[in-house]
Amino acid sequence: MCTQETSLARPSATATRTRAPKKGPFDNTGLIPVLARAVREVETAASRGPVSPSGRTKYQVIALLVREERARAKTDPELSEEARAETLKRLDGVATILAKTAARDTSLIALLEPNHPTSDAARSLKRRMLEEAGYEVPDEPAPELSGPADPFAERQVMPVSVRARQLANPFLAPDFALGTTPHLTRRLANWELLGPLFRAFERGGSVTSMELPEPPANPRWAPPGKPLMHHQAQLIAAVAEGHRTFLLADEPGLGKTAQSLIAASVADAYPLLAVVPNVVKMNWAREVAQWTPQRTSTVIHGDGEDLDAFADVVIINYEVLDRHAGWLKTLGFKGMVVDEAHFIKNLGSQRSKLVLSLAAAMRERRHDPLMMALTGTPVINSTEDFKAIWQFLGWIDDAKPRPELMAALEEIGLTPADPGFLPAARQSVIDLGIVRRRKIDVAADLPAKRVVDLPVELDDDLGRSIKQSERELAQRLVSRYRALVSARKPTSDEDRKGLVRMVAEAELEESRAATTGENIFTMVRKIGQAKAVLAADYATQLARSVGKVVLFAKHIDVMDQAEATFARRDIKSISIRGDQTTLQRQREVDAFMTDPSVKAAVCSLTAAGVGLNLQVASNVVIAELSWTAAEQQQAIDRTHRIGQDEPVTAWRIIAAHTIDAKIAELVDAKASLAARALDGDDSEVQAETSVQLDALIGLLTDALR
Known part of the structure; x- marks a missing residue:
């Protein structure tokens, strides 16, 4: 489509006058009398009420022509100073009427903007007014097809699966209720x-x-074993009653994702x-x-x-x-x-x-x-x-x-x-x-402390490198296992499990001693590096929505990346690391606890996991997983302490489809084991082995399958 500057070009550049004025610049021929008649028509229409669409088009064209004619009069070398002054005076008169008309109908003000879009009707009317004024207006050039109308068209893709769906169902059912909502233009129209x-x-x-309405006593909106909290059920009840638009501004941790998914189910x-x-x-x-x-x-x-x-x-x-x-x-x-x-x-x-x-x-x-x-x-x-x-x-x-x-x-x-x-x-x-609930408002619905996993996809170059390293490690374990099987020829599942464990133990010992090469520890560190920015970005969202947040990581380079990300996002942060003196650490803690401008604390899992009080925050982001459930709990308990008056939520960032997910599963299993032992549960308690060893056993077992 032609731009406004091209399609509504100045008369002096694209239009030629076909008849000379009979009496000079002060007669009633030319463009100004045409503009004067037209602006009076719009003024009269505005005095009777809201200006019609055709009147609005005429108003916009008059404003455009006044602007262009003024520019021409100021620079036209053929006009005498007297004629120039008289022309500008008459144009000012038209502009004054435009302003008075806009005062009656304030919706016209937007049409005075130079960059306000113009319709085909406006371009056609401008052409007629110029021709009436005696200008010879050339035909508009056809739009140049130099590029797609859609600025994103060049990047568009059509996945094979989408094409298959379109062919399977080429016609969408019409919605006959469209267009039934009346457009009210009464007292507030202008x-x-x-x-x-x-x-x-x-x-x-x-x-x-x-x-929000009160939900029924026993709603069946959620699947068995997944009861909705009261505040969640209230929103779903509104959906069940027919409400269809929501700005759901609940604080993080109150289940906005679950509410939206169940809302979609209830609304079909x-x-x-x-x-x-x-x-x-x-x-x-x-x-x-x-x-x-x-x-x-x-x-x-x-x-x-x-x-x-x-x-x-x-x-x-x-x-x-x-x-x-x-x-x-x-x-x-x-x-x-x-x-x-x-x-x-x-x-x-x-x-x-x-x-x-x-x-x-x-x-x-x-x-x-x-x-x-x-x-x-x-x-x-x-x-x-x-x-x-x-x-x-x-x-x-x-x-x-x-x-x-x-x-x-x-x-x-x-x-x-x-x-x-x-x-x-x-x-x-x-x-x-608009629906807004805070943690403190629905505290009775929430557990005092909980861990929420956020799986992320590592689909960049580093993520692909990590997955390739994991495949190579699995292949190395499989080769060792097959060599052992060939040498020992196991006859039972128990024998084969013993060989799997033996291979994993040997790999773990080598990894602990290694200073170069790929192993489980270097992979976990790479995963932490790949998650660092994602974790800091999520912590940024939390900091902006609910206030202070604590981010935990194991490695210094991951902490550095998190701090750099906070700085780029204009989030002021402090850092608690193992190489700080006691005085430095306390200064950082005090800043986090008392300075409202400090929104984030980047903490070492080992150095900050004990002995600190950070209860000014109720949200924790765990960017790197700990090898033990106890270390993870100690980190979360920096905020879940006496003086904390909100439920605490720990957001654990998990790299999906990597060994990171297996480590998270194992850490949770160890936490459950500890809970059973401490709570006196008489369930069978298995011997606790290291998470590193179990992760390698799981990696080899999956590869053998």
Whole structure:
């Protein structure tokens, strides 16, 4: 499409006058009389009420021509100074009428912006007005096809699985309820409303959460053995009653993912699209299996070669949206969840444009899709951070409230100039679906301390290197095992298990003594390095949404990466390491405990795992796993101490499909073993072996299978 500068070019450059003025520049011929007649027509229309769409088009064209004619008059060498002054004076008269008209209908003000988009109707009207003024206007050149209209088209991919689904179901069922919502244009039609709505949230007020219904006594929304907490069931009850848009701003740790997945199940919003940060996309797949086991999920990696387009839940991270936005708009999604929705707050960013275009495409096909924005920090810098999220939810468009919100504002019976409008408008927005609960508000629902695993996919070069090293280690173990089998010829499963253990023990001894080469310890260290930025990014999200957070790691280089990431994200942090003096360490602890600007503590698992009080935080991120359950618990207990008045959540970052996941499983098993022994349980207690040895046994056993 031609740009505005090309399609609405200045008359002096693209139009030639065909008749000379009869009496010089002060007669009633030329462009200015045409503009004067047209502006009077628009002024008269505005005096009778809101200006019609055709009147708005005429208003915009008059403003454009006044601007262009003024520029021409100032630079035209053929005009005398007297003629130039008279021309500018007459143009000022037209501009004055434009301003008076905009004062009557304030929605016209946006049309005065030089970069306001112009329609085909505006270009056609401008051409007619120039021709009426005596200009010879050449035909517009055809748009140049120098590149795709979609700025992301060159990056688009079409996974084979998507093509298969499209061929299997080429026609999407129409939604006959589309277009049934009336567009109300009454008392508030000419008011600028978005600014007052944002200001309404600056002033604060009552709790920013809609009124939720009480759930039934025994709801069957969650699978057996996975009971919903009361605050979760309340939101699902609202979905069951027909509510379909939510800004779910619960603090981290209150189960926003579970609520959105069960909401999709209750609303039958399948297929469901989940747009999430890279660090949590594997966790989303696991949560689908836990909370809606009857549904399938697929996670999009890279170009989507292993994508299952027939899955009920499609999970994609922000970073690869540009490659898949094209086909995602055609799949017929009935619901969309945007996790960590503050990622789209910048309307000019690529991720925001892509998310909003997907949401708009969904609303074009369905009148009531389930739309959920999940974020503990919907507002970071100013209340205008709400804008992109509200647009995603369909509450507003770029310039004004959409019909549902407009109807609610009309019911208030006030205008932005009236006292009481702001708090009432704030409540109208909240009632559309803002839900906010804090840990302290629902403490009775939560355990005092819990560990939540966040599996992450290591799909960069380092991640691929780690997986290759793991395969090579497994092959080395298999070769040793087969050599032993050939020499000893075991006859029973017990004999073969003994050989597996023998190979693992030998490998572990060599690894402990080795100074070079790949082994289990170098692999675990590499995994920590690969997870460092992901863990720090997640800790950043926590710091911005709930306050202070503690990040634990084992290796110095991982701690260094975490601190550097915090610095890049403008998160002020302190560090607690083994090489600090007692005075240095206490100074760092004091800063974390008392300085509001310090949001994160980067701590060594071994140096900071005991003897510290960090209970000002209730969220812990474990970037690297400990080899023992006790060390992990000691780290978590730096925050879970006397003086802590909130439930503590430890977020354990796990590298999916690597030995890291096996280590986490083993650490948990040891923790359960210790609990049984301490609690007096008479369950059979197995002899405890080292996690390193069991991890190698598991790696070899899996390879032999």
